[in-house]
Amino acid sequence: MIERKYMETNAVTKVVTDEISITAKFIGDMKMFVLNKGMDIVEAIILFCIGYIICRYIRKVVEHILDRSKVDPSAKTFISDIIYFFCLAIVTIVALGTAGVAAGTLAAAFGGIGLAIGLGLKDNIGNVASGIFILIFRPFKVGDYVSIGGAQGTVKEIRIMYTNVATLSNQMIVFPNSKLISSVITNYSAFETRNLEFTFDVGYDTDLRKCIALLKEVFTANDYVLDKENLAIFVNSMAESSIKIYVRAQVDRVKYFDAQNDLYIKVKEAFDEAGIDIPFPQVVIHQAKD
Incomplete structure (x- = not known):
């Protein structure tokens, strides 16, 4: 009986010792990581935040320039969104590089993430492609009075993935661009x-x-x-x-x-x-x- 209790005590002591060793190793690894990469991560976070603010500022500047130019109103929001997301992608890549992510690893990661996003968000990619189709073939433009799927209203915005239509009852209907392309659209403003x-x-x-x-x-x-x-x-x-x-x-x-x-x-x-x-x-x- 005494021998059995002694063995159980030794087993418990070994488990506790192993857990303490693992915890100590984890804390030591985290300490080394913070000492080696902590500043890089902090710099990357700061860089991303500053870059994000700059991207939003760039989008506002682009919108202001397009408002003063002769660009078709239908393309203004679409172009500003494209430039905004492109700049945001560059900021993300630079921030990850600052955090110490190797260029090869970064390229492989973005390739895998891009594939996963492409498979998971195929409908949204279709919305972007449909938005480009709308801007090129122009079945309607901002300001046109249209009927889509039984709903009538004035086109307010053509964005990168969806289009906003304001009804006469002052309601905003959001249509995914891919749905618009596959729907019958009646454009009451096509003629004068x-x-x-x-x-x-x-x-x-x-x-x-x-x-x-x-x-x-x-x-x-x-x-x-x-x-x-x-x-x-x-x-x-x-x-x-x-x-x-x-x-x-x-x-x-x-x-x-x-x-x-x-x-x-x-x-x-x-x-x-x-x-x-x-x-x-x-x-x-x-x-x-x-």
Whole structure:
């Protein structure tokens, strides 16, 4: 029994001694590392922080220069982001070199990291490539009013990986660039003018010739309408409760919503004055005779 306790005590003592030796060795190694590389690491951290601040300053300077130049607004944010990330990559390489990382090791590490990032962030790389595609082929630009995936708004920024669109309800929608390329995009600002299309319902007892003449008079007299001599006005169909008259007019794209509002008001006032009925959906019931 005594011998057994003695052996257990020796085993515990050996484990404690080994742990103390490992800890002492670790502390000694850390001490040597700090003495040999500590200053280099501190210098690398300071260098990276200063470089990061300089990179942000460079991006602001580039944005200011682009704002004063004739560069297309769509490319300004994209170019400034590219320059910023390029400068940040250089700062990172210099900081790691200052920390004592060998050039060969650094190149191998960046190659492996680049491969890992490329595989893990392939979607983001696709966003960058799609952003370049948008800037080259220009399906839209900053300031254009577009419809994408059922959402409508004004393009505010085309960034390196995504595009910001502000809706009429003052909401910001962020579209990944790769999604934009694969979506159907309706650009309402592609031309200087837009067509306003109306369908007016009138009752079956309406004199259609007089109604069409009245609509032509209203649209021709309106200042928003640009194609006064080429208005498209015709009977479109005969529905269950009304006759539908179609009107198409060309207006300045910037004044589209103002023109639409004004023309609806003017047509309603003209219909009321002329006694033209705008019917509601109705059902006529005939009672059978006995």
